[in-house]
Amino acid sequence: MTTDSDRLLVQQIRQCDARAWEHLIARYEGRLFAFVHRRIKDLAACEDIVQETFIGFYTSLPNYDDRRELQTYLFTIASHKITDYLRRTGRHPLQNASEGPNDLLHLKLDDQPAASSVARSHERQVLESDAVARALGQLLDAWREQGDHERIKVMELLLVKGWANKDVAKFVGISEQQVANIRFAAVKKISEHVKGAGLSPDVFPELHSQ
């Protein structure tokens, strides 16, 4: 969620308010720098990439949807600039891969599926992602409210890190069956939500079993 203060800032920047631009930089430059520095150790290069990120944000402003969280949006731009930089300097590992490395890299960079191979429309994919994000967001909110951090940990390890049930059980200190139950209940909720939005949960591998 974009905060009111971010939304106001974006509004002012749209009206070419240089002070608002300065505020935006003061607010986000530090975390973007740290984010870039994680991948690139050269400080001058980091600074350039952060600059390119802000410039990229400004140029994409006409397409920026205020409902998107500003911070997440800036991180996404920074991430693209990092990949561009690594490619430019020939340091992207996919460039060293033996077969068709550049094709691979382009797939990642362009983010635009080739028209011939698109099975479903981009619009539909966005709807599907949004439905899952909403369902998960509601689940996480409910668990946070109940102070049930264990459930959040279980699902985050399973879905975000791809850990196996038995490893999650060992880490959290519950039984494998309990992990399986937590997964089952969460997947069921998400699937129902996706179906409720008139979409098929089958396009998400994690929801297949339901």
Next chain:
Amino acid sequence: MIAREVLAAYLDDTLSDVETAQVEQALRQHETLRRQLRGLLQERDRGEHSVGAVWRRNRLSCPSREQLGNYLLGVLEPGPHDYVEFHLRTIGCAFCQANLSDLEAQQQENTPQVQERRKRVFHSSAGLLRKK
């Protein structure tokens, strides 16, 4: 070996520096892993997605900046404190780690170098707002 979901997170650029380095080293060494990565890219090309990717890209479980600040100050309740630690260390969320190091730097007062750096970013880009 590298879990498939970690490879997907690598594509999303949401891994910590340590994990990113591990994945890149493994990619350089193992053809099987590169093949797996290619497979993942093709799946994405076909428009297949995963719940994990949606979670990562929307930063669904990331603590707020305020919470991270309170974590640093050590004033969070034990439950949330433990969770933030888990998210930073075990999940290794790149976004939250970046926020944390920025907050740590702020605690030590903004150094002149950081102020200068910020000024340079401003001056290199502020012209954009006038050009219209």
